Amino acid sequence: xxxxxxxxARARQGELIAMLAFLFATVAFSMDAMLxxxxxxxxxxxxxxxxRAQLVLTSFMAGMxxxxxxxxxxxxxxxxxxxxxxxxxxxxxxxIVAMFAGTLDALLLARFAQGLGAASPRIVGTALVRDLYAGxxxxxxxxxxxxxxxxxxxxxxxxxxxxxxxxGWRGVFxxxxxxxxLGWLWLGLRQEETLAPQxxxxxxxxxxxxxxREVLSDRQVVLSTITxxxxxxxxxxxxxxxxxxxxxxxxxxxRFPLWFAVMALLAATGTLINSRLVMxxxxxxxxxxxxxxxxxxxxxxxxxxxxxxxxxxxxxxxFLWSVGIFTMAGLTFGNLNALAMQRMGHIAGLTxxxxxxxxxxxxxLIAAPVGLAYDGTAMPVAVAALVCSALAxxxxxxxxx
Numbered sequence: 001x002x003x004x005x006x007x008x009a010r011a012r013q014g015e016l017i018a019m020l021a022f023l024f025a026t027v028a029f030s031m032d033a034m035l036x037x038x039x040x041x042x043x044x045x046x047x048x049x050x051x052r053a054q055l056v057l058t059s060f061m062a063g064m065x066x067x068x069x070x071x072x073x074x075x076x077x078x079x080x081x082x083x084x085x086x087x088x089x090x091x092x093x094x095x096i097v098a099m100f101a102g103t104l105d106a107l108l109l110a111r112f113a114q115g116l117g118a119a120s121p122r123i124v125g126t127a128l129v130r131d132l133y134a135g136x137x138x139x140x141x142x143x144x145x146x147x148x149x150x151x152x153x154x155x156x157x158x159x160x161x162x163x164x165x166x167x168g169w170r171g172v173f174x175x176x177x178x179x180x181x182l183g184w185l186w187l188g189l190r191q192e193e194t195l196a197p198q199x200x201x202x203x204x205x206x207x208x209x210x211x212x213r214e215v216l217s218d219r220q221v222v223l224s225t226i227t228x229x230x231x232x233x234x235x236x237x238x239x240x241x242x243x244x245x246x247x248x249x250x251x252x253x254x255r256f257p258l259w260f261a262v263m264a265l266l267a268a269t270g271t272l273i274n275s276r277l278v279m280x281x282x283x284x285x286x287x288x289x290x291x292x293x294x295x296x297x298x299x300x301x302x303x304x305x306x307x308x309x310x311x312x313x314x315x316x317x318x319f320l321w322s323v324g325i326f327t328m329a330g331l332t333f334g335n336l337n338a339l340a341m342q343r344m345g346h347i348a349g350l351t352x353x354x355x356x357x358x359x360x361x362x363x364x365l366i367a368a369p370v371g372l373a374y375d376g377t378a379m380p381v382a383v384a385a386l387v388c389s390a391l392a393x394x395x396x397x398x399x400x401x
Contacts, residue, residue, distance in 0.1 A: 019191060097113070221344065229362035287396060
């Protein structure tokens with residue numbers, strides 16, 4: 001009987017990981033599947049300033065950053081499942097609105113609203129995990145979620161390219177609608193509510209203010225949030241310029257979805273490594289080591305760019321460096337989230353909202369100018385990665401434990 005209970009618990013945990021990974025992947029899929037569409041969007045909606053097409057990505061990130069301020073407190077008040085359903089519904093509605101946008105400004109507004117909705121799976125999912133796990137165990141579960149989560153967006157540009165080939169760039173939003181609908185059904189049919197009614201916190205300004213003040217007065221939360229901001233910034237900067245870098249700088253435009261898939265799948269090894277080591281080595285040590293390695297990698301890449309590389313080595317070196325950026329995400333973000341949430345189980349939703357909102361909006365403020373500074377080379381994103389990783393490594397040195 002004990003063995004059967006254990007097997008059942010493992011099966012439930014496995015489905016939880018798969019479901020949350022799928023819901024989390026809504027965020028990455030909504031960005032990565034857009035990458036092959038950027039040239040068509042630029043040609044149709046902003047032909048005189050093609051770099052503005054990158055704002056299709058950053059507007060979504062900005063909406064997600066704002067949405068995270070509300071998703072957590074709403075889930076603390078209404079429960080995890082209801083809050084998730086509200087967010088996914090907003091995401092689905094504005095996927096359709098975006099499909100019919102006639103101007104770039106209209107598309108950016110729809111993408112912003114999409115981001116508001118997509119914040120819910122990301123934030124409420126984190127709070128749901130915290131309802132069930134804490135500390136290194138939470139970091140281990142999050143690592144498994146991130147590993148599965150990265151497989152879906154690895155295929156996103158290929159899937160996006162398929163919709164574009166058949167339906168044009170607007171067809172990508174049909175893919176978003178189908179993807180979000182499947183996640184909504186899975187959650188509704190299979191996941192039980194994890195926040196008991198007696199543990200819910202009403203949506204009152206005073207309680208929200210007091211909770212936010214508690215979150216921001218915790219040294220570990222603040223340092224983890226700043227570090228995540230720097231980590232997201234370099235990843236968002238690379239994503240914003242990825243299509244141009246692969247296509248224009250390195251001549252891999254037609255094969256970009258394939259290269260992106262290979263890059264994401266290779267980077268998923270970071271989450272696997274983290275899940276195996278975190279219980280023994282600890283969250284802070286793994287994350288800080290990852291940033292140190294990224295410092296060396298980015299410095300070496302910059303030296304190679306300045307010194308010049310033989311033509312045959314230019315793309316392979318850039319590709320390996322890009323894999324490192326995404327691998328770093330698997331070694332850091334789950335650990336940093338767990339560190340931030342470690343003492344905040346009683347206000348998990350609000351904490352997840354505050355941490356994600358500040359880190360996402362801060363990262364967008366850094367990444368958007370870097371993306372717009374694209375000059376035909378990888379220099380802007382490489383400099384951003386070096387500076388952000390160096391600051392993240394130094395800040396993590398101030399953490400305890």
